[in-house]
Amino acid sequence: xxxxxxxxxxxxxxxxxxxxxxxxxxxxxxxxxxxxxxxxxxxxxxxxxxxxxxxxxxxxxxxxxxxxxxxxxxxxxxxxxxxxxxxxxxxxxxxxxxxxxxxxxxxxxxxxxxxxxxxxxxxxxxxxxxxxxxxxxxxxxxxxxxxxxxxxxxxxxxxxxxxxxxxxxxxxxxxxxxxxxxxxxxxxxxxxxxxxxxxxxxxxxxxxxxxxxxxxxxxxxxxxxxxxxxxxxxxxxxxxxxxxxxxxxxxxxxxxxxxxxxxxxxxxxxxxxxxxxxxxxxxxxxxxxxxxxxxxxxxxxxxxxxxxxxxxxxxxxxxxxxxxxxxxxxxxxxxxxxxxxxxxxxxxxxxxxxxxxxxxxxxxxxxxxxxxxxxxxxxxxxxxxxxxxxxxxxxxxxxxxxxxxxxxxxxxxxxxxxxxxxxxxxxxxxxxxxxxxxxxxxxxxxxxxxxxxxxxxxxxxxxxxxxxxxxxxxxxxxxxxxxxxxxxxxxxxxxx
Ligand code: GLN
Numbered sequence: 031x032x033x034x035x036x037x038x039x040x041x042x043x044x045x046x047x048x049x050x051x052x053x054x055x056x057x058x059x060x061x062x063x064x065x066x067x068x069x070x071x072x073x074x075x076x077x078x079x080x081x082x083x084x085x086x087x088x089x090x091x092x093x094x095x096x097x098x099x100x101x102x103x104x105x106x107x108x109x110x111x112x113x114x115x116x117x118x119x120x121x122x123x124x125x126x127x128x129x130x131x132x133x134x135x136x137x138x139x140x141x142x143x144x145x146x147x148x149x150x151x152x153x154x155x156x157x158x159x160x161x162x163x164x165x166x167x168x169x170x171x172x173x174x175x176x177x178x179x180x181x182x183x184x185x186x187x188x189x190x191x192x193x194x195x196x197x198x199x200x201x202x203x204x205x206x207x208x209x210x211x212x213x214x215x216x217x218x219x220x221x222x223x224x225x226x227x228x229x230x231x232x233x234x235x236x237x238x239x240x241x242x243x244x245x246x247x248x249x250x251x252x253x254x255x256x257x258x259x260x261x262x263x264x265x266x267x268x269x270x271x272x273x274x275x276x277x278x279x280x281x282x283x284x285x286x287x288x289x290x291x292x293x294x295x296x297x298x299x300x301x302x303x304x305x306x307x308x309x310x311x312x313x314x315x316x317x318x319x320x321x322x323x324x325x326x327x328x329x330x331x332x333x334x335x336x337x338x339x340x341x342x343x344x345x346x347x348x349x350x351x352x353x354x355x356x357x358x359x360x361x362x363x364x365x366x367x368x369x370x371x372x373x374x375x376x377x378x379x380x381x382x383x384x385x386x387x388x389x390x391x392x393x394x395x396x397x398x399x400x401x402x403x404x405x406x407x408x409x410x411x412x413x414x415x416x417x418x419x420x421x422x423x424x425x426x427x428x429x430x431x432x433x434x435x436x437x438x439x440x441x442x443x444x445x446x447x448x449x450x451x452x453x454x455x456x457x458x459x460x461x462x463x464x465x466x467x468x469x470x471x472x473x474x475x476x477x478x479x480x481x482x483x484x485x486x487x488x489x490x491x492x493x494x495x496x497x498x499x500x501x502x503x504x505x506x507x508x509x510x511x512x513x514x515x516x517x518x519x520x521x522x523x524x525x526x
Contacts, residue, residue, distance in 0.1 A: 033059070033204075034051060034055065034056050034059040034060075035059050035060055035063045035204040035205070036204055036520075037207070038207070038257050038258050038260070038261050039104055039207040039208050039256060039257065039258075039260075039261035039264060039265065040258070040260050040261055040264060040288075042056060042104055042207055043101070043102075043104060043264070046089075046093055046098070046102060046103050046104075047093070047098055047102075049093070052086075052090050052093070052103075053086040053087075053089035053090045053093065053102070053103025053104075053147065054083065054086045054087060054090055056086070056103060056104075056105060057082050057083055057085075057086040057103075057105050057147055057149070058083075060082075060105045060149055060205065060206060060207075061077070061079045061082065061083075061149070063203075063204060063205055064077055064149065064150070064205050065077075066525065066526055067174075067203055067205055067523075067525050067526070068205075070172060070525035071171060071172045071174060071199050071200075071203060071205075071525065072153060072168065072169055072170065072171050072172060072196075073107075073152060073153055073171050073190075073195075073196045073199040073200040073203065073205055074107065074149070074150045074151065074152055074153065074196065074200065074205070075110050075120070075122060075150075075151050075152065075153045075166075075168045075196065076110070076117070076118055076150050076151040077149065077150035078117060078148060078149065078150045078151075079149075079150075081117070081148060082105060082147050082148060082149050082150075085142070085146075085147040085148065086103055086105075086147050089102045089103030089145055089147065090103065092145070098145065099143070099144050099145035100144045100145065100264075100267075100268055101141060101144040101145045101146040101264070101265075101268055102144075102145035103145060103147060104145070104146050104147060104207050104208075105146075105147040105148075105149050105206055105207055106141065106146050106147065106148065106149065106206050106207055106208050106209055106210070106265075107148075107149050107150060107151075107152045107196070107197060107200045107201075107205065107206035107208075107209040107210070108138055108148050108149075108150070108151055108152060108209070108210050109151070109152045109154055109194055109196065109197050109209065109210045109211050109212060110122055110151040110152060110153065110154055110196070111154055111157075111158055111212050111242055111243045111245075112135040112137060112138045112210055112212075112241065112242055112243075112252075113131035113133055113134060113135045113138075113241040113242070113243070114131060114134060114135070114138060114148070114151065115131060115132065115133060115134040116130055116131075116132075117130065117131075117151070118130055118151070119131050119151065119243070120167070120369070121154070121156065121157045121158070121243040122153060122154050122155065122156050122157075122165075122166040122167050122168055123156045123157055123167055123388065123389065123390070123393065124167045124370060124387065124388045124389075124390070125363045125368070125369050125370050125384070125385070125388025125389055126243075126363075126368060126369040126370070127369045127370045127388075128369065129368050129369040131241070133241055134241060135238075135240065135241025135242050135252075136237075136238035136240045136241055136273045136275060136276070137210060137237050137238060137241075137242070137252045137269045138210065138241070139241075140268055140269055140270075140271060141210070141265075141268055141269060144268040146268070149205075149206050152194075152196030152197050152200055152209055152210075153166050153168055153171045153195060153196030153199075154166060154192065154193045154194055154195060154196055154197070154217075155192040155193035155195065155217075155392070156389075156390045156392065156393050157243065157245050157356070157360065157393055158192075158193035158194075158212055158214055158217055158243075158245045158250075159193065159245065159356070159392050159393055159396055160192040160193050160392060160459070161191060161192045161193070161216065161217075161220055161452075161459050161460075161462035161463060162189035162190075162191065162192045162195065162447075162449075162452065162453065162459065162462075163189060163190055163191070163192040163193065163195025163196065163199075163221075164189065164192070164449065164450075164453045165192070165390055165391075165392045165393070166195075167390060170187075170189065170195075170449060171189075171190045171195040171196050171199045172187050172188070172190070172199065173187070173188040173189055173190040173191075173195075173199060173202075173224060173225060173446050173488075174190075174199055174202050174203040174225070174521040174523075174525075175188060175202070175224075175225060175226065175446060175487075175488050175489060175521045176188065176487075176488075176521070176522075176524065177446070177484075177486035177487055177488050178486055178487040179486060183524075184486075186448045186449075187448065187449045188224075188446040188447065188448055188449075188488065189224065189446055189447060189448070189449060190202070190221055190224060190225050190446070191220045191221030191222070191223065191224035191225065191442075191446070191462075192217060192220070192221060193212070193214075193217040193221075194209075194211035194212065194213070194217050194218055194221045194229070194255060195221050196209075197209035197210065197211040197218075197221065197255045198211075198221035198222055198224065198225040198227055198229070198255050199221075199225060201225070201227045201255050201256060201257060202225035202226055202227050202520070202521060203521065203523075203525075204520070207256075207257070207261070208254055208255065208256040208257070208261055208262070208265045209254065209255045209256075210252060210254065210255075210269070211229060211252070211253055211254065211255045212242060212245075212250055212251065212252050212253070213229075213231035213250075213251055213252075213253060213466075213470065214245050214246050214249045214250050214251075214352060214470060215249065215348055215352060215463045215466060215467040215470050216462065216463035216465075216466030216467060216470075218230065218231045218253045218254075218255060218478075219231060219441050219466050219469075219476055219477070219478035219491070219493055220441060220442050220462055220463060220466055220478070221255065222255050222441070222478040222480075222491060223441035223442045223445075223478045223480070223489065223490060223491030223493075224442065224445065224446040224488075224489065224491075225446075225489060226480045226489030226491075226518050226519075226520075226521075227255050227256065227257060227480065228255070228256050228257070228258060228259050228261070228262045228477065228478065228479050228480065228508065228512075229253065229254070229255045229256075229262070229477065229478045230253045230254065230262050230266055230475065230476070230477040230478075230501065230504065230505075231251050231253045231469065231470070231475060231476050231477075232251055232252075232253050232266060232270060232475050232501050233251075233280075233473060233474060233475045233496075233498050233499045233500075233501065234248075234249075234251055234278070234470075234473035234474075235278050235279055235280035235473070236251070236266075236270045236279075236280065236284075236475070236499065236501070237251060237252040237253065237269055237270050237271075237279070238252075238271070238272075238273030238275065238276040238279045239251070239252070239276050239278065239279070240273055240275040240276045240279075244355075244359040245352070245355070245356055245359065246351065246352040246353075246354075246355035246356055246359070247278075247355055247359060248351070248355060249348075249351070249352060249355070249470040249471070251470075252269060253266060253269070254266055254269060258512065259291055259477075259479060259505055259508045259509045259512045260288060260291050260509070262477070262505075263287035263288045263290065263291055263505045264287070264288050266287055266501065267284055267285075267286060267287050267288065270284045271284050280499070282499060285501075285502055287501060287502055287505050290502040290503075290505045290506050291505050291506065291508075291509040292509065293506045294329060294330065294506065294510065295326055295329045295330055295331040295506055295507050295510050296329070296330035296331070297330065297331070297332070298326070298330075298331040298332070298435050298436060298503070298506070298507065299331070299332050299334055299433065299434040299435045299436075300323070300326050300327075300331045300332065300333050300334065300434060300435070300436055300437070300438050300507070301334050301335075301336035301430055301433065301434030301436070301437040301438070302319075302323060302333060302334070302335055302336065302437075302438055302439075303336050303337065303338045303341065303430075303437060303439065304335060304336075304337055305337065305338050305339065305341035305342065306338075306341065306439045306440070306465060308443070308464060310443075311440075311443060312443070312444060314445075314484055314485060314490070315440045315442075315443060315444065315490065316440075318440060318481055318482050318490050318492065319438070319439070319440050319492065321481065321482065322438055322481055322492040322511055323438065325510060325511055325514035325515075326438065326507060326510060326511070328514070329510045329514070331507070331510075334433055334434050336430050336433060336434060336437070337426075338423075338426040338427065338430060338437075338468070339426060340419065340422045340423045340425075340426050341423070341426070341468055343419045343422070343423070344419075344423055344464075344467050344468040344471055345460060345461070345463065345464055345467055346416075346419075347415075347416040347419040347420055347423070347471065348463070348467040348470070348471060349399070349460060350399075350403050350412050350413060350415075350416035351413070351416050351417065351420065351471070352396070352400075353396040353397070353399040353400035353403065354400040354403050354404050354413050354416075355400070356393075356396045356397065356400050357396065357397045357398075357399075357400025357401045357404065358400070358404070360389075360393070360397055363384070363385065363388065363389075364380075364381050364384065364385075365380050365381060365383075365384030365385075365388075366380075369388070370384055370387065370388045371384055372384045372386075372387045372388075392456075395456065403416075420471050420472075423468055423471045423472055424471070424472040424473070426472075427468075427472045427474060427495075431497050435496075435497070435500075435503055436494050436495065436496050436497075436503055436504065436507050437494065437495040437496075438492060438493070438494055438495075438507075439465050439492070439493045439495065440465055440490075440491070440492060440493065441465060441466065441478040441490075441491035441492060441493040442462060442465065442466075442490075442491065443461065443462070443464055443465070445484040445486065445488040445489065445490050446488050446489070465493060466493065468495075469493075469495055473498065474495055474496060474497070474498060475495070475496045475497075475498070475499070475500065475501045475504055476493055476494065476495045476496070476504070477493065477494050477496075477501075477504045477505070477508050478491040478492070478493050479491060479492055479494070479508040479511045479512055479515075480512070480515060480518045481511055481515045482515060483519075489518070492511055494507050494508055494511075
């Protein structure tokens with residue numbers, strides 16, 4: 031039999047319905063692939079093979095009766111930020127050591143209700159804070175891609191992006207058909223760009239945040255990382271939807287996104303914002319961007335120069351808003367209610383000892399910054415000001431939407447970098463999100479689609495930004511880029 035792990039999610043779905051293989055066979059193929067790859071890549075922090083095979087058995091029974099649900103028998107990976115009922119969920123932090131939730135995140139539940147199979151929990155930056163997956167308490171994830179230098183493969187371990195680095199690496203290495211992910215400032219799109227996968231952050235409110243470990247509640251959104259645009263459309267449809275348990279989740283019908291992908295871009299107005307041509311942008315990234323513009327034009331779109339004047343304030347404002355919300359959200363980890371407890375001489379001492387031992391360096395940095403900007407004397411100067419900047423960023427986009435339907439930018443300023451190359455310099459790391467944070471600040475949908483390889487043979491992505499709740503248009507335009515970029519190569523299985 032051919033290697034089932036190489037199928038796209040859509041191909042696997044059709045193959046199951048046509049009875050070319052069973053859900054159990056498909057699941058077993060992934061379990062085997064994970065066992066071989068995970069010691070090298072560290073994409074999964076927990077595998078749940080018995081759970082997966084039990085779900086696959088149910089799927090096979092339904093398939094036999096002709097009662098297949100939309101994602102029947104399709105094995106996926108679940109980011110460890112999504113609470114899973116009775117299954118360890120840690121957000122890759124020591125402070126949630128051995129935490130077993132008594133509830134399932136709504137997004138996960140939606141997927142299982144649609145018939146999907148869970149292979150295990152995927153690695154991420156601790157509490158989703160990071161851009162390289164190097165802040166995880168379980169250690170970093172290795173990008174399955176390697177770079178070529180001077181005609182030779184360079185064995186430097188590259189980061190898979192973050193915070194959803196386990197999701198991006200697992201999808202790219204064929205260790206699942208698709209994965210859940212979350213994006214607060216770029217954590218779906220940036221890792222997708224660095225691994226040659228497709229990642230969409232939907233509009234704020236499209237997916238329920240209930241049961242997802244909170245980082246910055248006004249920015250966090252769930253979305254899929256998948257192999258193709260079509261696969262990401264299929265997954266998002268079955269992750270999204272109204273949930274009364276999340277008051278920010280919007281009660282709107284979820285369209286059949288898969289029907290959008292083939293609609294093309296004839297007459298679509300594409301905006302190219304001049305402020306995204308940032309200082310120090312590499313010639314390679316700029317060339318990719320120009321290629322994307324040409325592809326969309328060739329497919330019938332019109333191209334328009336636009337201005338988003340407050341772009342340069344997005345990153346500094348994000349690094350006030352996100353830490354502020356994180357310091358408040360993470361106050362609940364006190365050694366009493368969840369996970370780790372380090373007993374002290376009294377209650378305060380217990381809090382302090384638990385948080386000292388349980389949080390990593392980046393998380394502590396954010397809690398300190400967040401507590402500072404929210405403190406009485408500084409609230410107006412920092413937090414309130416950042417919120418005003420946020421309104422201006424949103425207004426920039428509101429103005430742009432009268433002239434264009436979608437905005438095209440690069441996803442990241444550079445392709446995948448090596449372990450440790452940016453980890454010592456928080457500012458260099460924060461700059462990874464320079465093109466993605468505006469989208470979270472404005473609550474808009476954004477997709478990253480693989481568009482080409484760097485001079486060193488590693489993936490690079492283009493980002494499309496859309497109007498609120500107009501994910502459908504993003505899938506249409508992204509499909510045009512995917513078609514034009516040609517079949518994207520898959521990394522060689524050097525770990526096998
Ligand atoms: N890299 C950004 C940060 O560290 C965004 C992370 C995310 O989207 N979860 O905050």
